[in-house]
Amino acid sequence: MSKIGIPRTLEYFLFFPFWKGFFTELGHEVVVSPVTNKAIVEKGVEEAVNDACIPIKIYHGHVAQLADRVDYLFCPRLVSMRKGGDFGTETFCPKFLGLPDMIRATMENIPPIIDTRIDLKKGKNEMAAVCREIGASLGNQGPEITRAYKRGQALQEQYQALQRQGMLPDEAEERLFKNKTTTPEKTGPKPDLNIALVGYPYAVYDHYINAGLLKLLQKEGGRVFTQEMLTQAQMEREAETLPKNMFWYFSNQVVYGALHYLRRSEIDGIIHVTTFACGPDSMVDRLIEIEAKKRSQKPYLSIMIDEHSGDAGVRTRVEAFLDMLRYRRDKR
Amino acid sequence: MKISFPRMGYSYIAFKWLVENLGHECIVPPEPSKRTLDLGVQHSPEFACIPFKLLTGTYLEVAEMGAELIITSGGMGPCRAGYYWVMHQYLLDELDQNIRVMAFEPPLCDLKDFFQKLYWIKSSSGLSLHAFLQVLKVAWQKLIAIDDVEMRSHELRPLEINRGQTTRTLWKALERLDQADTLEEVETGRLEGLKHLDSIELDRTRRPIKIGIIGEIYVVLEPAANHYIQIMLGEMGVETNRSIYLTTYARTSTIVDLEGDIYAKARPYLNEAPIGGHGANSVGETVLYAEHGFDGVVQLAPFGCIPEIVAKSILPRVSRDLDIPVLTIFIDEQTGKAGVQTRLEAFVDLLERKRISKESRRGR
Ligand code: SF4
Ligand code: SF4
Secondary structure (H helix, E strand, O other), X not given: OOEEEEOOOOOHHHHHHHHHHHHHHOOOEEEEOOOOXXXXXXXXXXXXXXXXXXXXXXXXXXXXXXXXXXXXXXXXXXXXXXXXXXXXXXXXXXXXXXXXHHXXXXXXXXXXXXXXXXXXXXXXXXXXXXXXXXXXXXXXXXXXXXXXXXXXXXXXXXXXXXXXXXXXXHHHHHHHHOOOOOOOOOOOOOOOEEEEEEEXXXXXXXXXXXXXXXXXXXXXXXXXXXXXXXXXXXXXXXXXXXXXXXXXXXXXXXXXXXXXXXXXXXXXXXEEEEEOOOHHHHHHHHHHXXXXXXXXXXXXXXXXXXXXXXXXXXXXXXXXXXXXXXXHHHHO | OEEEOOOOHHHHHHHHXXXXXXXOEEOOOOOOOHHHHHHHHHHOOOOOOHHHHHHHHHHHHHHHOOOOEEEEEOOOOOOHHHHXXXXXXXXXHHOOOOOEEEEEOOOXXXXXXXXXXXXXXXXXXXXOHHHHHHHHHHXXXXXXXXXXXXXXXHHHHHHEOOOOHHHHHHHHHHHHHHHOOOHHHHHHHHHHHHHHHHOOOEOOOOOOEEEEEEEOHHXXXXXXXXXXXXXXXXXXXXXXXXXXXXXXXXXXXXXXXXXXXXXXXXXXXXXXXXXXXXXXXXXXXXXXXXHOOXXXXXXXXXXXXXXXXXXXXXXXXXXXXXXXXXXXXXXXXXXXXXXXXXXXXXXXXXXXXXXXXXXXXXXX
């Protein structure tokens, strides 16, 4: 039995339940780094190459948290999630492609890295193959790997189904792993605005780095819709409407999500959370802004987060935005 | 039709000839200036990379000069460059510029689209297939000739006795190539150019420090974007070898040639390729330059360049393992010539001291 460390950032929000189910079923222990906090951010900024975007820096911080507590660091190389994009060229931002190598080259005293290449566009059996590779490297045998793979898949499907019912990842995760069935009491007033909140999961769902944006929206009477609440088919429909798709999985999800919500009449406004020094976002953000203007009347707000994004700045801008939405609605 | 294209180094000479000989009017993109940059910065997203901004500026300038069509390359990632043309078209439309950006996507992805565009160009030229192919051939030979004389100039410059002579001779050679209209004239221009370069008065006793230039293609190729770094280094007495020329892939006798080879060199440090732009190349090329006995490597990258950041985080390890110093210069709109010069001087100084101590150790 080994201890497997999983950083609570980047692709964590995408498919943590799968890996949790998989490794646990194989008899290993999954250790997750704590939720992002000041110390993690500072450590990350110190460790990572200084020109990196803030999410990559934070990733380094999470790795440092796990380094002396686990036997393996789980840092798979994400190459593709599906055959998507134009001519099946969709992949991940270059920083994901080189992530295990970056960690290895810059950080000292880290445990062995499980850096299996995840390139799912190869075919539908690819995930099972990836699992066999990982399982074998941990000393597990064929049948138990298949069982663990199925367990992971079942959890993942439930996780995604819960999100499609409108649940945020935190809640969905609690429901899955702590068997909580009661929905936590909602604070604040009954929502009277519908806000589409798009952005990379590691920016939208990391409460520290976005200065509590989700909670703030809920407290201020917003009902939040994220791109993870959409089905793949709903996303795909939007892909057709662009002159060309982007090359990065997460970016495409953000763009499709935004375009989808632009169509939905009950959505009052769109917020895009973008991260400081992110390459793809320089294009994603402008594209959504232009398309929002072309395709609808919906107001668009872009919020950039960085290592210093303080509460105050985000709060003022969000409050002003919501006020404006209410004013517009009441005028109509 | 009035056609323009992105400017990268001296390649515009060949592209200009190509456009004109296909029966169109060429709007030659001006060398990026302060104004180009200002225009680009003003109208591009803040975190767009510098090549994007300079091209935005260039496109607005050529639009002003009357260009109706810009022909450029596409690409399928994994980096932003392949999406440039889409974004540029969005931005130009927003600014109500009546100009179209036509991109050639890699034929391997979309053969039909590629041939349709090629066909459009051919039929708009009114040339027969034979004449069309001939024009393409001359333009390609021009590109090769341009690269040949430029390559030679970087070898000779550190040895020149009269400062600036190499650069002046190079420019004369390029002018001559600009005038060439047939395969024969291109070849004569090439040979003459090389001959003139070779007859520059040299001090053969100097032993120049050797530096490999790696990094992102646009800032490596466009001297106006990198403050003429190769000329600057040459005049400091340094021999530079540049990893990227537009005609690199057709060459076999240069240090950096075939791509597969480079990825293999990078693999011990970066087990994935390509990762977009020249990220994986930069890692592999550093290994190659170390193996060829270079004294150091300069990595040129746009500020925020995704693949070069990945490379930069890995290069310290390569540098340590192979004992080859690497200097990374990130270029953005604030980068000034003086700053670059100071950093290069310090770097060259370090390389010189390193060489002396290495040799004295060997002498003992
Ligand atoms: S997509 Fe942006 S934020 Fe995410 S890793 Fe790449 S550069 Fe960083
Ligand atoms: S390789 Fe660098 S400069 Fe080129 S598109 Fe990508 S980020 Fe921009």
